[in-house]
Amino acid sequence: MQDLLDSALARIHAAATTEDLEAVRVEVLGRKGVLTQLSKDMGKLAPEERASRGKFINTAKQAIETAYEGRRSEFERAALAQRLDAEWVDLTVPAPGVRPGSLHPITQIQWEIEDLFRSMGFSVLDGPEVETEFHNFDALNIPPDHPARDMQDTFWLEGGYLLRTHTSSVQVRGMEKLGPPLRMIAPGRVFRNESVDASHEHTFYQLEGMMIDRNVSVGNLIYFMKTLLTAIFKRDVTVRLRPGFFPFVEPGFELDIRCLICGGAGCPVCKQSGWVELLPCGLVNPHVLRLSGIDPAEWNGFAFGLGLTRLVMMRYAIDDIRWLQSGDLRFLRQF
Numbered sequence: 325m326q327d328l329l330d331s332a333l334a335r336i337h338a339a340a341t342t343e344d345l346e347a348v349r350v351e352v353l354g355r356k357g358v359l360t361q362l363s364k365d366m367g368k369l370a371p372e373e374r375a376s377r378g379k380f381i382n383t384a385k386q387a388i389e390t391a392y393e394g395r396r397s398e399f400e401r402a403a404l405a406q407r408l409d410a411e412w413v414d415l416t417v418p419a420p421g422v423r424p425g426s427l428h429p430i431t432q433i434q435w436e437i438e439d440l441f442r443s444m445g446f447s448v449l450d451g452p453e454v455e456t457e458f459h460n461f462d463a464l465n466i467p468p469d470h471p472a473r474d475m476q477d478t479f480w481l482e483g484g485y486l487l488r489t490h491t492s493s494v495q496v497r498g499m500e501k502l503g504p505p506l507r508m509i510a511p512g513r514v515f516r517n518e519s520v521d522a523s524h525e526h527t528f529y530q531l532e533g534m535m536i537d538r539n540v541s542v543g544n545l546i547y548f549m550k551t552l553l554t555a556i557f558k559r560d561v562t563v564r565l566r567p568g569f570f571p572f573v574e575p576g577f578e579l580d581i582r583c584l585i586c587g588g589a590g591c592p593v594c595k596q597s598g599w600v601e602l603l604p605c606g607l608v609n610p611h612v613l614r615l616s617g618i619d620p621a622e623w624n625g626f627a628f629g630l631g632l633t634r635l636v637m638m639r640y641a642i643d644d645i646r647w648l649q650s651g652d653l654r655f656l657r658q659f
């Protein structure tokens with residue numbers, strides 16, 4: 325009987341898994357286990373044998389239970405240790421470096437130009453992207469059936485609203501709100517219903533400028549445009565002035581710059597022409613002044629519409645406009 329106890333204890337200590345351990349427990353202590361059987365058989369014993377058999381069974385049961393519990397908690401500790409090992413975190417490892425963001429190149433150039441014009445007494449105005457037909461077209465001398473409306477493929481919205489096709493709409497708001505004399509610029513996002521390619525986006529950025537005063541001349545216009553271009557490119561750029569038609573200016577001009585990407589040889593950005601239209605401008609059409617309640621007999625002015633997106637492309641030799649709104653970090657991290 326001592327053998328029975330010894331072998332049970334030995335098997336408990338040797339159990340390699342909880343399953344092995346459980347098997348021993350069932351075999352020895354279980355309802356049909358050996359010890360249970362021994363207790364049941366006690367009735368068949370002679371009374372004098374019963375006491376010592378009972379004592380043995382109790383001692384054996386206790387010893388086996390203690391050994392079983394001991395072995396089981398060993399298994400539990402091992403399992404816990406294993407889990408903790410897997411979850412271990414080294415709190416002393418240095419954190420990965422913080423990567424600072426940067427301003428989008430369009431924002432950078434916009435802020436530079438804002439600073440420049442502020443230093444020359446211009447206000448920086450903002451206007452809505454969802455505009456009325458009046459501010460985007462009519463007040464700029466582009467009546468409903470005017471062919472110039474076709475030059476700007478428009479996203480029309482319900483209720484006669486539209487997505488502004490140019491920042492010139494902010495000229496009108498500036499004249500309405502501030503009146504003459506006026507020096508303002510208005511940077512902002514504009515929208516055209518165009519198919520997208522290397523040089524066209526449906527969404528891009530312009531910067532509108534307007535100065536209204538007494539005796540403003542083409543000379544003033546050229547002075548401000550030269551100051552602007554010198555500040556932006558910080559080097560000599562070749563420019564040319566062509567007559568250009570815009571209903572809101574008279575005379576109107578196209579100020580082109582020699583393509584800085586191909587140097588004039590021809591590339592997709594300049595549409596193989598060697599020149600990039602950058603700065604349409606002109607003297608404000610008297611009718612436009614009148615439509616905003618300004619007397620053209622007393623006041624006149626110039627206006628220009630700078631393509632901010634194009635400007636950024638020229639400055640950094642970006643050959644595809646689609647990069648600018650791609651959100652691609654490989655692109656953005658360069659600025």
Ligand code: DAH
Nearest residue numbers: 490492604605606627628629
């Ligand atoms: N609003 C014109 C456009 O998008 C650009 C423009 C031309 C603005 C001549 C002006 C200007 O202020 O005088 O296409």
